[in-house]
Structures are given as structure tokens and as C-alpha cells.
Amino acid sequence: MTALQHVKLGTYYVVHLPEADDFDFWRERARALVQSDVPPDRVAWVEPGGSGDLFAHGERRMPVPPMDAKPVRANRRFVSLARNAILHSDPERFALLYRLLWRLQSSPRMMEDKADPDVRRVEELDKNVRRDSHKMHAFVRFRLVESEDEDVGEHYVAWFEPDHHILRANAGFFMRRFSNMRWSILTPRGSLHWDTETMSEGPPAERHDAPGGDPMEDLWRTYYASIFNPARLKIGAMLKEMPKKYWKNMPEASLIPELVAGAQGREARMVEKGALEFEERPDTLAAIDKAIHACRKCPIGQLDNHAVMGEGPQDAALMIVGEQPGDQEDQTGRPFVGPAGQLLDTHLEKVGIDRRAAYVTNAVKHFKYVQRGKRRLHQNPGAKEIDTCRWWIEGERAIVQPKLVLAMGASAARGLLGKTVSISRVRGAPIPLEDGSELWVTAHPSYLLRLEGAAREEQAQLFDADLAAVRARLEELA
Amino acid sequence: MAAQTILQKLEILADAAKYDASCASSGTAKKNSLGGKGIGSTEGMGICHAYAPDGRCISLLKILLTNHCVFDCHYCVNRKSSNVARARFTPQEVVDLTLAFYRRNYIEGLFLSSGIVKNSNHTMEQIVEVARILREEHDFRGYIHLKTIPEADPEIVHQAGLYADRVSINVELPTDSGLTRLAPDKDARQIEGAMGKVKADLVEAKDARKRFRHAPRFAPAGQSTQMIVGADAATDADIVGKASRLYDNFRLRRVYYSAFSPIPDASAVLPLKRPPLIREHRLYQSDWLMRFYGYKPSDVMQATEADGNLPLDIDPKLAWALKFREAFPVDVNRASKEQLLRVPGLGVKAVGKILASRRHRALRLDDVALLTQSITKVRPFICTVDWRPITLTDRADLRSLLAPKSEQLELFAA
Ligand code: SF4
Numbered sequence: 018m019t020a021l022q023h024v025k026l027g028t029y030y031v032v033h034l035p036e037a038d039d040f041d042f043w044r045e046r047a048r049a050l051v052q053s054d055v056p057p058d059r060v061a062w063v064e065p066g067g068s069g070d071l072f073a074h075g076e077r078r079m080p081v082p083p084m085d086a087k088p089v090r091a092n093r094r095f096v097s098l099a100r101n102a103i104l105h106s107d108p109e110r111f112a113l114l115y116r117l118l119w120r121l122q123s124s125p126r127m128m129e130d131k132a133d134p135d136v137r138r139v140e141e142l143d144k145n146v147r148r149d150s151h152k153m154h155a156f157v158r159f160r161l162v163e164s165e166d167e168d169v170g171e172h173y174v175a176w177f178e179p180d181h182h183i184l185r186a187n188a189g190f191f192m193r194r195f196s197n198m199r200w201s202i203l204t205p206r207g208s209l210h211w212d213t214e215t216m217s218e219g220p221p222a223e224r225h226d227a228p229g230g231d232p233m234e235d236l237w238r239t240y241y242a243s244i245f246n247p248a249r250l251k252i253g254a255m256l257k258e259m260p261k262k263y264w265k266n267m268p269e270a271s272l273i274p275e276l277v278a279g280a281q282g283r284e285a286r287m288v289e290k291g292a293l294e295f296e297e298r299p300d301t302l303a304a305i306d307k308a309i310h311a312c313r314k315c316p317i318g319q320l321d322n323h324a325v326m327g328e329g330p331q332d333a334a335l336m337i338v339g340e341q342p343g344d345q346e347d348q349t350g351r352p353f354v355g356p357a358g359q360l361l362d363t364h365l366e367k368v369g370i371d372r373r374a375a376y377v378t379n380a381v382k383h384f385k386y387v388q389r390g391k392r393r394l395h396q397n398p399g400a401k402e403i404d405t406c407r408w409w410i411e412g413e414r415a416i417v418q419p420k421l422v423l424a425m426g427a428s429a430a431r432g433l434l435g436k437t438v439s440i441s442r443v444r445g446a447p448i449p450l451e452d453g454s455e456l457w458v459t460a461h462p463s464y465l466l467r468l469e470g471a472a473r474e475e476q477a478q479l480f481d482a483d484l485a486a487v488r489a490r491l492e493e494l495a
Numbered sequence: 496m497a498a499q500t501i502l503q504k505l506e507i508l509a510d511a512a513k514y515d516a517s518c519a520s521s522g523t524a525k526k527n528s529l530g531g532k533g534i535g536s537t538e539g540m541g542i543c544h545a546y547a548p549d550g551r552c553i554s555l556l557k558i559l560l561t562n563h564c565v566f567d568c569h570y571c572v573n574r575k576s577s578n579v580a581r582a583r584f585t586p587q588e589v590v591d592l593t594l595a596f597y598r599r600n601y602i603e604g605l606f607l608s609s610g611i612v613k614n615s616n617h618t619m620e621q622i623v624e625v626a627r628i629l630r631e632e633h634d635f636r637g638y639i640h641l642k643t644i645p646e647a648d649p650e651i652v653h654q655a656g657l658y659a660d661r662v663s664i665n666v667e668l669p670t671d672s673g674l675t676r677l678a679p680d681k682d683a684r685q686i687e688g689a690m691g692k693v694k695a696d697l698v699e700a701k702d703a704r705k706r707f708r709h710a711p712r713f714a715p716a717g718q719s720t721q722m723i724v725g726a727d728a729a730t731d732a733d734i735v736g737k738a739s740r741l742y743d744n745f746r747l748r749r750v751y752y753s754a755f756s757p758i759p760d761a762s763a764v765l766p767l768k769r770p771p772l773i774r775e776h777r778l779y780q781s782d783w784l785m786r787f788y789g790y791k792p793s794d795v796m797q798a799t800e801a802d803g804n805l806p807l808d809i810d811p812k813l814a815w816a817l818k819f820r821e822a823f824p825v826d827v828n829r830a831s832k833e834q835l836l837r838v839p840g841l842g843v844k845a846v847g848k849i850l851a852s853r854r855h856r857a858l859r860l861d862d863v864a865l866l867t868q869s870i871t872k873v874r875p876f877i878c879t880v881d882w883r884p885i886t887l888t889d890r891a892d893l894r895s896l897l898a899p900k901s902e903q904l905e906l907f908a909a
Pocket residue numbers: 309312313314315316317318319324381382383402405406409
């Protein structure tokens with residue numbers, strides 16, 4: 018018996034599907050058609066609302082497969098693809114799937130041939146449907162409706178516009194996630210309602226059936242606006258994953274134009290600021306000298322004062338770092354010329370360190386003070402100011418490359434270490450720096466100036482001892 | 496000062512969290528809220544609920560409990576000496592926000608980090624408290640990622656792992672010297688010690704579950720870490736080396752890279768130039784090669800240039816191929832999966848399709864073109880029944896032929 022004997026020659030079959038997403042119905046009909054040897058070009062598949070005009074005169078009764086018909090074969094890959102692809106809105110999908118099923122009977126491994134146009138098309142449908150489902154999981158936004166009726170309580174309602182017939186297939190996801198919450202998802206293709214126990218389906222809805230807003234949306238928008246980094250705008254990447262068609266139903270999306278426009282401004286300001294912060298650091302002492310006079314990175318530079326550059330030989334083995342220029346240094350433009358400087362000179366001389374062989378500078382380049390009448394009263398620089406000015410002292414250090422750095426006072430130590438240390442704990446022993454040199458820390462001479470009597474005597478001795486240790490270490494290193 | 500509103504706090508504490516690169520909410524144990532009292536589910540794959548204009552996905556409520564901090568790390572906008580606006584949530588406020596956002600399907604869960612207040616233990620306890628309230632009082636079954644504080648008592652960190660899907664401890668910087676210099680209050684050994692402890696907890700919990708089905712889960716999505724790139728002089732070779740040691744030693748699920756970006760109020764110790772974002776991108780690509788394409792860290796290191804950095808104009812896979820031209824062309828009809836995975840322009844999916852299709856037909860160049868994104872990129876490195884690139888792989892200008900026209904394109908193309 019040849020295949021065609023079962024089928025009336027020239028007969029077209031028209032299959033009307035009861036639902037656009039009814040895979041089981043399609044499968045049953047397709048199986049009977051294959052077993053009756055009805056070739057794909059003789060079947061028209063019509064979904065609800067679709068037109069079957071072309072085949073208006075087709076046979077509506079299904080052919081009855083012969084008793085000895087072979088079972089229909091389809092591998093698992095085909096079934097899982099078909100089950101998903103059938104949710105696509107393309108009216109051609111049923112015919113495509115039937116054609117594939119038909120072809121599978123003679124070439125059972127055809128699904129592996131990814132270069133085959135039918136296989137490619139069904140994979141594309143599957144992919145579109147999966148993407149649409151994924152976007153539904155992601156972009157559904159519930160809004161809270163508080164019911165007057167105490168017993169009903171909170172109800173969360175969402176409006177969503179899927180591209181394909183995915184609503185029913187995704188009911189389970191929302192049920193598993195929000196199982197103790199009353200919710201409804203309304204779409205133009207139908208609606209779902211969950212009352213914490215049963216799921217029910219409803220007719221297609223319109224947007225105005227869903228609530229218009231939710232007080233939480235302000236917080237959510239605030240979060241959305243704050244969590245992104247304006248310095249790394251990547252609009253293309255955003256659009257790829259969140260195409261504009263979804264925006265109208267996402268409360269946060271209304272902010273995007275503003276955020277993008279604002280980001281450019283914010284980034285421009287960052288770059289402007291960055292021009293200072295991320296400039297190339299000058300690599301000669303003369304250039305640093307020039308640059309610190311223009312530096313306004315911290316508030317001290319805004320005062321009426323002058324920057325004071327370090328001085329001494331560029332190849333000095335010892336670098337002495339003080340806190341910041343004082344009134345006299347500011348006037349003369351030279352470091353350590355005031356009372357503290359004079360005291361330092363005395364002690365250096367006493368232990369036998371030649372100041373002229375050392376490079377002497379300050380952790381902070383400008384004089385920080387408050388005006389009291391005619392007098393400018395010295396003020397300690399803040400941690401942040403020291404850290405900012407560290408930029409310059411690091412520059413000087415990179416050029417002079419001293420073997421040993423002597424920091425006098427906690428501010429100076431911070432300028433080199435980036436953290437605050439206690440002088441009494443670290444004095445008397447070297448702290449290795451990452452370039453291989455070593456840091457010694459001692460008190461600032463102005464501290465001695467503030468003491469009197471026995472206390473001063475004691476501190477002066479400690480100071481001398483520190484200086485002597487530095488001298489000894491310098492000789493070792495030489 | 497008037498008390499801050501939740502909105503004001505959220506603004507500050509989300510803003511402060513935006514430099515954290517991790518966002519993933521995937522790879523955890525499946526759970527749903529059926530039969531429970533609360534809400535939430537995780538189904539293996541995480542969901543990105545929105546995308547920000549910086550192209551990154553929003554899947555979790557990513558915030559800091561507080562941005563007050565007793566530490567003074569120079570790369571960090573929240574460091575003690577920075578003068579940003581400060582705020583502080585109570586654990587209950589974070590819980591309420593998480594639940595309210597979750598119920599509206601804005602998020603998959605919570606990513607909680609914090610500046611260090613008072614001391615490490617206190618801070619860690621507060622972080623754990625948020626997770627405890629969510630899990631125990633609200634039966635919340637969504638995703639929770641907790642940032643743990645390395646200096647905190649291991650017992651508290653262990654608690655965090657019992658509530659969270661994932662825990663992470665930032666290594667911060669690729670080299671110890673970088674850490675010493677830029678995070679003077681942190682200690683590399685302590686950080687790695689904490690990671691080691693978490694790994695031990697993970698292994699032990701897994702073992703216990705094999706024997707007792709009801710043994711408690713411990714961070715089923717594993718642990719991850721983050722490294723800041725471009726704040727110190729570490730090269731890409733250093734970074735990849737560090738990452739692969741971390742993967743091996745601590746069985747990390749992910750190493751995230753965060754390109755140091757010019758943070759407002761940056762400290763002067765930071766580098767001269769802002770590192771290009773494309774560098775971060777290249778590091779992710781190389782991470783990808785190691786995780787899915789069978790590249791070894793040494794392969795990636797070989798793809799770096801003389802200065803130890805990956806080229807910025809081409810991707811690391813292409814860079815490797817150009818250095819090892821003798822490995823090409825690869826015959827798509829005959830080559831092994833491993834060889835195919837080394838072809839620039841062929842992704843894991845395309846390789847799968849080639850392997851499946853070639854059982855049915857001898858692939859021609861046109862067939863391959865159908866299975867790949869861009870045949871131009873692939874062509875110089877393969878042969879098919881009708882195509883053999885005789886001279887192309889030897890051409891000295893191959894790189895410029897294949898490099899994207901400008902690096903801007905790759906990052907900012909709309
Ligand atoms: S004190 Fe230092 S950082 Fe501040 S303005 Fe002067 S040179 Fe610049």
C-alpha cells in the first residue's frame with residue numbers, strides 16, 4: 018500500500034486550534050496527520066482569531082490513521098523546542114513545526130543540523146519566546162492596591178505587554194515566588210489571578226484596568242538613580258537588554274533620559290575636577306615648585322598665602338619633612354626659617370648633621386591659619402588636607418630619592434604613610450617604605466618650643482637621641 | 496540636624512554602593528515560597544530586573560548599611576578622611592525596603608555591605624542581623640549576598656553564611672604592597688585567612704549535607720571577591736595570576752574586577768590617570784576564557800604584551816591567537832572541541848553548533864557564517880571544505896585588520 022492511498026488526493030485539511038498556546042492539541046492533531054501521510058503543504062493551521070480563508074474549503078474532519086500506521090517519532094529536543102516555540106506569535110509556527118515533524122520521520126537526527134533553515138527558524142522562535150518569558154520575569158512591576166475590605170487586604174496588580182503567548186506558561190514562576198501574596202497580572206492577551214491558594218484565568222485586560230502608581234515607586238526610582246555610575250555611561254548595553262518597548266510600564270524608566278543627560282554633566286564635572294586630580298605629576302623640582310603655587314586642591318590653598326617649596330640638593334641622602342610652613346616661611350618662601358627652624362638647626366648641629374646636605378621640606382605646602390586681628394594664628398592641617406598634599410611630597414621624594422626620610426611630627430608621618438601613627442610608639446626605629454628607603458619619625462621641634470623646664474629637657478634629649486640614631490644609620494647606609 | 500528620611504538615606508547608601516561590581520544573583524540552591532509563610536524564590540538563574548544607564552544590571556537591592564567608616568582606604572569614597580555625606584540604616588529599615596521592593600518584583604534580593612562602625616564585630620553583627628530578620632521573621636526565600644568583614648570573629652562570619660546565599664570578602668588590591676599603601680588599615684593575610692575559613696565552612700557544610708539531608712546549607716552560591724584595578728601599578732599578568740591563585744586556593748565562584756574610577760574627593764595617593772574601563776573589560780574576558788574556554792592562567796599571561804598588560808585594542812583571545820599563529824588554521828570539520836574553542840570569534844555556543852552540524856554535512860564557509868556572529872573575524876583562523884586561509888595568518892598586519900576600528904566603539908556603541 019503506498020502512502021497516498023490513505024489520503025484523498027487534493028484534500029486540504031484545516032485544523033482550528035482552540036487556544037494559541039495549546040501544544041497538546043497541536044501534538045495530537047499533528048500525530049494523526051503524520052500517520053495519515055498528509056504532507057505539510059496540505060495542512061492549514063488556524064489559531065483563534067486567525068484567518069483560514071485560503072483553505073476555506075478544506076476538510077475539517079481529521080483523517081483517520083490506518084491501523085498499521087507506524088508510531089510518530091520525534092526526539093526530546095524537538096518536543097521541548099516545539100512546546101516553547103508554539104507560544105510564539107508568528108502565525109506560521111504550527112505549519113513550521115508540522116513540517117519539521119514530518120521531515121523528522123525520514124531523517125530522525127535532523128534537529129542536530131543547525132544549518133538547516135527550518136531548524137534555525139524553530140530555534141529562533143524558541144529563543145524569542147524564552148527571551149520574552151525572561152523579560153516578563155524581570156520587568157513585571159506590581160503595584161499595591163489596598164482593599165477597603167479587611168478580609169481581602171493587600172492585592173498586588175501588574176500590567177504587562179508580552180510579545181508572545183507566554184502568560185499561562187509563566188504562571189508557575191510567579192506562583193512559586195509570590196505564593197503568600199494576592200496578585201494579578203493583566204495583559205492584552207489575558208490575565209492571571211492568584212489568591213494564595215488557587216490560580217484563575219481572566220479575559221484580556223486594558224492598561225487602565227491596572228492601578229496607576231504605588232508610593233514605593235519614589236523609593237525605587239531614588240535607588241535606580243543612585244546606583245549607577247555616571248562616569249561609565251553605556252547606553253547601548255542598557256538598550257540591548259532593556260529595549261525601549263518595555264519602558265512605558267517600568268516606573269524607573271521615566272528617569273532614564275534625565276539620568277543620561279545629567280550623567281554627561283556629572284561626568285564633565287568629574288573630568289574637570291579630574292583634570293587636576295589626574296594630571297601628570299611634574300617630574301622636576303622646578304616644575305613642582307611652579308605647580309604648588311597654582312595648587313588649589315585643598316582649602317588651605319585658598320587662603321591668602323604662598324606655597325613653600327622644599328630646598329636642598331637634589332641628590333640628598335636625607336630628606337627632612339616638617340608639618341607645614343608657618344608665618345615666616347610663608348613670607349620668605351623658604352622652609353624652616355622661623356623659630357622652629359632655628360631650634361632644629363641647633364639640634365642638627367649638636368648631633369653633627371649638616372642641614373645643607375639634606376633636602377628639607379614640608380608635608381603640606383601652604384600655611385594654614387586663622388586671622389586674629391593683625392595676627393595669623395597657626396592651625397594644624399586636617400588629615401584630608403595632608404592626604405591631598407601628599408601628591409606633592411611624593412613627587413619630591415620620587416625625584417630626590419633619599420635613602421632616609423626623617424618625618425617630624427604626626428602630620429609629617431601621615432604625609433608619608435597615609436595613616437596616622439603615634440610618635441611615641443614608632444620613634445627610634447626605621448619603617449620601611451615601598452621604594453626601599455626607610456622612614457624615621459620624631460617629634461616636631463615646635464613641640465619642644467611649647468614645653469618648659471624639665472619636660473622640655475626630657476623631650477630635647479629624646480629628640481637628640483632620634484637625630485643621633487638617624488645620623489648613625491645614614492653613615493651605615495653611605 | 497533633622498533626622499534623615501528613608502529616601503535620603505537610600506540616596507546616600509545606594510550611591511555609596513555603586514562602586515561595587517558584583518551583582519549576580521545566580522548559582523544558588525533552588526527555593527520557592529510554596530508552603531512557607533513568606534515570599535521569594537530562586538530558580539538557579541538570577542534575573543536582572545532593570546538595567547542602569549551604565550549598562551550594568553540591577554538584580555539586587557545593593558546598599559550599604561552605613562557609609563560611616565573607621566578605616567581610611569584611599570581608593571574608597573567612604574574612607575574616614577573623605578567628606579562625603581554620611582547616613583546609616585537600622586537593620587529593620589533595610590529589611591522593610593528589601594521586602595517592599597521584592598513584593599513589587601523590582602529585585603531578586605539583597606546585597607548588603609557596610610562601612611566599619613565601632614569595630615568589625617559590631618558591624619558584622621549588624622549585617623547578620625538584617626539577614627536573620629529577613630530569613631527568620633519574614634521567611635524570606637529570595638537571594639541574599641552579604642559582604643563580610645575579614646577582621647570580624649569567624650563565628651559571626653559563619654552565621655552570615657548560614658543565612659546568605661553568597662558571602663564575599665574583598666581582596667581589594669592585586670598585590671600586597673598595593674594594599675599596604677592604599678589600605679593602610681587592612682591586612683592581606685587577614686583577608687586571605689577569612690577566605691580560607693569560609694572555604695572550610697563551605698566544604699564542611701557540603702560534606703554534612705551528603706550525610707544528613709537536613710544539615711544546614713552554608714552559602715550555597717559560594718563565595719566571591721572583588722579587586723580594584725588601576726589604583727596601583729599591578730599589571731594584568733599580576734592580576735590574572737592573583738585571581739587564579741584565589742580561584743584555586745579558596746574555590747571562589749567569581750572574582751569581580753572594578754576599574755578604579757575617579758571618585759569624587761579622591762585621595763592624592765591615587766594614580767595619575769584613570770585606568771580605561773576597557774581594561775576591566777579585558778580582564779573579564781580573560782576570566783571568561785579561563786572559566787569556559789579551557790585557557791590556563793599561563794595562556795592568558797602569554798597573551799599580555801611586554802609591559803605585562805593585555806592589549807586594549809583587541810580581545811585576549813585574539814591576542815593569544817596572534818601570538819600562537821602556528822595553532823591555526825583550525826579545520827572546522829575535523830578539529831577537536833578544545834581547538835575550536837581557541838578560534839577567535841567562535842563562542843561556546845557556536846562551537847556546539849559546529850560540532851552538531853558537522854555530523855550531517857561537510858561544513859562550508861557559508862554554513863559556518865550561519866552559525867557564528869561574524870565570519871570576518873573567524874575566517875582567517877579556520878579552514879572548511881571550500882576555504883583555506885593560505886596567507887592570512889602570516890600577514891603582519893593581521894592585527895590591525897581584525898582590531899575593532901576604535902576602542903570607543905566597543906564601549907559606547909549604542
Ligand atoms: S596645601 Fe597642598 S594640597 Fe593644599 S592647596 Fe596647598 S599645595 Fe595644594
